[in-house]
Amino acid sequence: MKNDQERTELLQQIDKLLTAVDSMQTCLEAPEATNADGSFDIARTNLRITANEAAQVVERQRGAQEQREKSRPKVTLATSLLAGAEASEWQANKLKTNGDEAGARQASEHAVTLRRMASEAAITERRQSMHLVPTID
Incomplete structure (x- = not known):
């Protein structure tokens, strides 16, 4: 409009x-x-x-x-990595129901790695967003 x-x-x-x-x-x-x-x-x-x-x-x-x-809210690296982790978990579940155990295991490992990376990215983003105020003497 x-x-x-x-x-x-x-x-x-x-x-x-x-x-x-x-x-x-x-x-x-x-x-x-x-x-x-x-x-x-x-x-x-x-x-x-x-x-x-x-x-x-x-x-x-x-x-x-x-x-x-x-x-407009900006998409952070942590959010993107979490979305990737969720997609990998979904893929792992789908592969498991289709009988592909090796593919499901690999997708689960990717999901774990992506979650770890998302956690580290979230910590880095929080640190970067902190604004330190100088102390008054």
């Missing part, structure tokens, strides 16, 4: 810019006629205003996009 509104707003600004550029182009094609009635100055002012409005819309949408990206 938000993307549709932003897209609509951008398309409206592009349409306004194209109209302003077309008006300016018309003035440039007949400069002697437009200088007399002041339409060149009007077209130039209109183009400048429209370009500034479009720049503001783009900046506002960039800021909103950055905020959405900052608030």
Whole structure:
């Protein structure tokens, strides 16, 4: 929904810019006629205003996009490794029910290794996320 509104707003600004550029182009094609009635100055002012409005819309949408990206939860290495461990356990159970004991054992070993790596990654991530505050003397 938000993307549709932003897209609509951008398309409206592009349409306004194209109209302003077309008006300016018309003035440039007949400069002697437009200088007399002041339409060149009007077209130039209109183009400048429209370009500034479009720049503001783009900046506002960039800021909103950055905020959405900052608030989106990031997938950590530990989470990814845990997902891999769960997938390996699922694969081990499937292989075991199919009668492939060697494959099931190997998949279980992979799951154990991935869980150990996930635990180590979680510890490292917690350490890196700590912000130490200097002591006051």
